[in-house]
Amino acid sequence: MEPPPVLPARARIGRRNAVTLKLLFIAGLVLLLHVPLHLLNGLQEERAKSHARAMPRFIVEAAPGREVAVHPVFEAYRTVGRAQKYALLVLSLVFTAFFLFEMLSGLRLHAAQYGLVGAALFLFYLALLALGEVWRPGQAYATAAVASSGLIVCYSAAILRSWARAGLIAALLGGVHSVLFVVLRMEDFALLAGTAALFVALAVVMFFTRHVDWHDQETGATANPEVAR
Numbered sequence: 001m002e003p004p005p006v007l008p009a010r011a012r013i014g015r016r017n018a019v020t021l022k023l024l025f026i027a028g029l030v031l032l033l034h035v036p037l038h039l040l041n042g043l044q045e046e047r048a049k050s051h052a053r054a055m056p057r058f059i060v061e062a063a064p065g066r067e068v069a070v071h072p073v074f075e076a077y078r079t080v081g082r083a084q085k086y087a088l089l090v091l092s093l094v095f096t097a098f099f100l101f102e103m104l105s106g107l108r109l110h111a112a113q114y115g116l117v118g119a120a121l122f123l124f125y126l127a128l129l130a131l132g133e134v135w136r137p138g139q140a141y142a143t144a145a146v147a148s149s150g151l152i153v154c155y156s157a158a159i160l161r162s163w164a165r166a167g168l169i170a171a172l173l174g175g176v177h178s179v180l181f182v183v184l185r186m187e188d189f190a191l192l193a194g195t196a197a198l199f200v201a202l203a204v205v206m207f208f209t210r211h212v213d214w215h216d217q218e219t220g221a222t223a224n225p226e227v228a229r
Helices: 009-032 034-054 072-084 087-105 111-132 137-159 163-185 190-208 214-219
Strands: 059-063 066-069
Touching: 009 034, 009 087, 009 111, 034 072, 034 087, 034 111, 072 111, 072 137, 072 163, 087 111, 087 163, 087 190, 111 137, 137 163, 163 190
Parallel strands: none
Antiparallel strands: 059 066
């Protein structure tokens, strides 16, 4: 077997810079998506106050100086607010999956494609807020998750050039949304469950990249076919 061609020094530097810039772009995109999420959080708080003024009979005093909303719509607003706290984890996991497909399969995804995936992820939170006002929180969550994930999976089949790869994205999204739903339901153990999910996610990434030679990736060599498959 012939050794992989050795790229000129300038080409190696360009390749290394491309990988680094892609990682920086993904990190920047995750932070940028927090801008519309912050605006959505403001909208959620505004609508919660509006409903509280319109339905004062559903606000009860649980303790001196402490009021609790008992109408289902207030539970929906609370779910949206808590879900946004885990947005950094969700966005990072999904974008990391697409980045690994690039590294392991030789694909090249454009910044616009990452942006469209990010927009679909944001629509999950917007749909969760909108549906939560008319449906119960569990039903609203499931519908929003399916709608957002469906967009991403169908788009992934095109940009990843394989329904099998899109199926892996679907499995990832299903797992992420399922874990997030459980975490949102666990009042006392939410932090513990979220930390455990992070450990599992990191272990999965380590497992699938354990044979990757990142130096070869930076210099443009082909990834191990056994790993990329």
